[in-house]
Amino acid sequence: MRPRTIRRRTGALIAAALAVNLLASCAGAGGAGSSENSITVLMVNNPPMAELQKLTARHFTAETGIKVHFTVLPENDARDKISQDFASQSGQYDIATISNFETPIYARNGWLQSLDSYVEQDEAYDRDDILEPMTLSLTGEDGKLYGQPFYGESSFLMYRKDVFEKHGLEMPEKPTWKEVASLAAEVDTAEKGMKGICLRGLPGWGESMAPLTTIVNTFGGTWFDEDWNARLTAPEFRRATEFYVNLIRKHGQAGAAQSGYAECLNNMTQGKTAMWYDATAGAGALEAKDSPSRGKIGYVPAPVEKTDSSGWLYTWAWGVQKASDNPDAAWKFISWASSKEYEELVGEKLGWPNVPAGKRASTYENPEYLKSAGAFSEVTRTALSEADPLDPGVQKRPAPGVQFVGIPEFTDLGTKVSQEISAAIAGQQSVREALEASQALAEEVGKEYQNR
Numbered sequence: 001m002r003p004r005t006i007r008r009r010t011g012a013l014i015a016a017a018l019a020v021n022l023l024a025s026c027a028g029a030g031g032a033g034s035s036e037n038s039i040t041v042l043m044v045n046n047p048p049m050a051e052l053q054k055l056t057a058r059h060f061t062a063e064t065g066i067k068v069h070f071t072v073l074p075e076n077d078a079r080d081k082i083s084q085d086f087a088s089q090s091g092q093y094d095i096a097t098i099s100n101f102e103t104p105i106y107a108r109n110g111w112l113q114s115l116d117s118y119v120e121q122d123e124a125y126d127r128d129d130i131l132e133p134m135t136l137s138l139t140g141e142d143g144k145l146y147g148q149p150f151y152g153e154s155s156f157l158m159y160r161k162d163v164f165e166k167h168g169l170e171m172p173e174k175p176t177w178k179e180v181a182s183l184a185a186e187v188d189t190a191e192k193g194m195k196g197i198c199l200r201g202l203p204g205w206g207e208s209m210a211p212l213t214t215i216v217n218t219f220g221g222t223w224f225d226e227d228w229n230a231r232l233t234a235p236e237f238r239r240a241t242e243f244y245v246n247l248i249r250k251h252g253q254a255g256a257a258q259s260g261y262a263e264c265l266n267n268m269t270q271g272k273t274a275m276w277y278d279a280t281a282g283a284g285a286l287e288a289k290d291s292p293s294r295g296k297i298g299y300v301p302a303p304v305e306k307t308d309s310s311g312w313l314y315t316w317a318w319g320v321q322k323a324s325d326n327p328d329a330a331w332k333f334i335s336w337a338s339s340k341e342y343e344e345l346v347g348e349k350l351g352w353p354n355v356p357a358g359k360r361a362s363t364y365e366n367p368e369y370l371k372s373a374g375a376f377s378e379v380t381r382t383a384l385s386e387a388d389p390l391d392p393g394v395q396k397r398p399a400p401g402v403q404f405v406g407i408p409e410f411t412d413l414g415t416k417v418s419q420e421i422s423a424a425i426a427g428q429q430s431v432r433e434a435l436e437a438s439q440a441l442a443e444e445v446g447k448e449y450q451n452r
Helices: 010-019 047-064 075-088 102-108 116-121 132-137 161-166 177-187 209-218 235-251 261-269 282-286 327-337 340-350 361-365 367-373 377-386 410-425 431-450
Strands: 038-044 067-073 095-099 148-153 155-160 275-279 297-301 314-320
Touching: 038 047, 038 075, 038 327, 047 067, 047 148, 047 327, 047 340, 067 075, 075 095, 075 102, 095 102, 095 327, 102 314, 116 327, 132 314, 132 377, 148 377, 155 161, 155 209, 155 282, 155 377, 161 177, 161 297, 177 235, 177 275, 209 235, 209 410, 235 410, 235 431, 261 275, 261 282, 275 282, 282 297, 297 377, 314 327, 327 340, 340 361, 340 367, 361 367, 361 377, 367 377, 410 431
Parallel strands: 038 067, 038 095
Antiparallel strands: 095 314, 148 314, 155 275, 155 297
């Protein structure tokens, strides 16, 4: 069931966005302006985007005659600049990389072009091949499409199958969190220098709060009930948080309060942890040709308790600014960058593990991709297909999101709450104290929505 429509006041958002200082581009020729034969793209600086930038001129521009001027920035800087430009509708950038967190918010504020007509008319794009949760997460409250995915991810549990076999341990095909905790205790220090599990403890709404929120969901908790009552001190939220903090403190990595995705990836790659619950995107690095963990890792769905599945849903997607003077050319770029054709190109030129996967069903039927990603491809596809951004828990929600609450205020709220949780992981306060402080913060946000 769709959550009820959230009425937004855009004035504060726009004012805040306009207050952001203009940031210099790290690469490309951003701000050159678009024309009939050129477009401007503002995107986050990560490996798949860098590869796209390298391939664009020789392939997309050569085929279409459309020049693409890229501005590439670190994630936090990119988010700030995208918010500024799209809120002001300056039209400096035709396209930007936005996630399924921003897309519904930007659409509600009237900052994005609807892409429905383009998707419907472009038969070669094959809209039916896009995984349904991706389409759903990039759809506005008015039922229109406002983004198309470049790549997507969910979450799952990764474990050292060779270590488990050596010590006579068996990972269930669909584990519960209680089973994971028991296994973490058994495998902890079974190998020299290897801890039982790695979980994010680093503060940040997109760092430690992402995995923790999925655990809250499956333990029966929620940030807010359908009437915007904050529920962070409710028994379900408290039990999930205590479970998470205790698991890290007993069997997790050293320095956990400052460990995020990058640190856990390194620990798993270097054999310093026996299990890791995190993004499906991490599997590509674990199975890379030069990875010491290649071939040693097993993959199973995100552990559950009260729900059938609990993997998160995230995508870096393309959004077209409403003020763009050249939306037709912008769509041609999006259609190419998110196409099956582009995935084939990356596979041929850069290797199949580098394909921006997680968005198309056909990717998981491609023999070449399965040859390089067979260890984790099916579990990933299942996790993506089962993720439900509208109904991820056991009760109705007032806003979409699996590992986040789909409101602008969550970036600040989630980060502040994560700081409290991180302090509990570091032993500086109890979970109860962390959640009492967090509840007060969440109540302020909830009251704002109750009064609208």
